[in-house]
Amino acid sequence: MVKQERAARTRQALVRAAAEVFAREGFAPASLAAISARAGVSNGALHFHFENKNALARAVEREAAAVLAKITAVPDDAPGGVLQVLVDATHALMGALADDPVVRAGFDLGADASRQGGPCLRGVWRGWVEEMLQRAEQEGQLAEGVSSHGAAPAVVAATVGFEVLGAADREWLSAPKITGFWELMLPRLAPGRPLAPAGPHTTPP
Missing domain, CATH: 1.10.357.10 (Tetracycline Repressor, domain 2)
Incomplete structure (x- = not known):
């Protein structure tokens, strides 16, 4: 249960970070590195939850x-x-x-x-x-x-x-x-x- 809650928080942090980066920079210039840094997670954690930038945008x-x-x-x-x-x-x-x-x-x-x-x-x-x-x-x-x-x-x-x-x-x-x-x-x-x-x-x- 704790792991599930942590995973849900991480996913939500990534969605919010992606939204902030997309809103500021636009979709094309936005980088996964910038999104993971803004969310405070590693690139590996980002890819665990989202296959690519399109998947983040869809979320x-x-x-x-x-x-x-x-x-x-x-x-x-x-x-x-x-x-x-x-x-x-x-x-x-x-x-x-x-x-x-x-x-x-x-x-x-x-x-x-x-x-x-x-x-x-x-x-x-x-x-x-x-x-x-x-x-x-x-x-x-x-x-x-x-x-x-x-x-x-x-x-x-x-x-x-x-x-x-x-x-x-x-x-x-x-x-x-x-x-x-x-x-x-x-x-x-x-x-x-x-x-x-x-x-x-x-x-x-």
């Missing part, structure tokens, strides 16, 4: 995808409706991108031209945003004359833009930036309706 992407799946999970009794879910998820995603190097690297790897085959998390996010806006339209939450087809490109482009800009300047991922966007966007999507808060929603205890 990073899987963990990032799992975080995104949790962020975009829609509760059955979501307070405030679908638009609130969309607002909350945007805040949660930007917070994860700012604080979790695995999530940041997972998004970056999917857009890295030097490798192929991994999940494109930006594409997953785009599909989910489109689905949420379609649901909002079907449930009558969007204003007259506003379609999910018309609104989705603006929301996707803005939120992906925050993600991309936030790689160099974390201020773009901050709650005030995201709140400002939704304060501008929500009145266009649903004027005349009781609007969900533009900041992260919290359920009272």
